Amino acid sequence: MNSEAAVVTQFNPRGRLTPVDWEQAGLDTLGELGVSAVAVEPLARRLGVTKGSFYWHFPSREALLKIILERWELQDEEEFALVEAITDPKERMRSLFRRTGETAMKSHAIYASLLRSPEHPIVQPVLTRVTNRRLAFLTDAYRQAGYEADSAFRARLAYAAYAGFLQLSWQVGQQLENAEFDAYTEHTIQALIPD
DSSP states (O other): OOSTTOOOOOOOOSSSOOHHHHHHHHHHHHHHHOGGGOOHHHHHHHHTSOTHHHHHHOSOHHHHHHHHHHHHHHHHHHHHHHHHTOSSHHHHHHHHHHHHTOTTOHHHHHHHHHHTOTTSTTHHHHHHHHHHHHHHHHHHHHHHTTOTTTHHHHHHHHHHHHHHHHHHHHHHOOOOOHHHHHHHHHHHHHHHSOO
């Protein structure tokens, strides 16, 4: 996940690249290699163009980074909206925990990358907003599930398990296989959302 040999998304531009092409390449790179890898020259190589093409659409690397983080934050809100529609609070949390295990969700890889750069001036406000929104979601769900006295503590514990798992997976580079991850997820759900 953290090597320069990360999977490269193939682009088949019809003429000039659009800002969306650059944004997608930036998001993919962010999730695969981290914030520092979102740079003009590597992105241009990834897209098979010169870096002059980048400056046609964006004034700076920071402008692109800001746009891709806004895009990611919006996508993250949309993912949570799907879970918020579930009326039973325990089932809402179970669904959320299971969704975090879906490997197709790049959002988690991006979040893990952002956790490694919390002091970055563009990353910090986005990371703070997303984390606070997610903690509020969990706190509310625990409160609705009957854990009013300690809902905030339970939310922090659940979120720490999520963030810790992402960090551990990144640092150690150890990915659980599908069946093993499913078992891990179900064990975590039983521990954090007892019946």
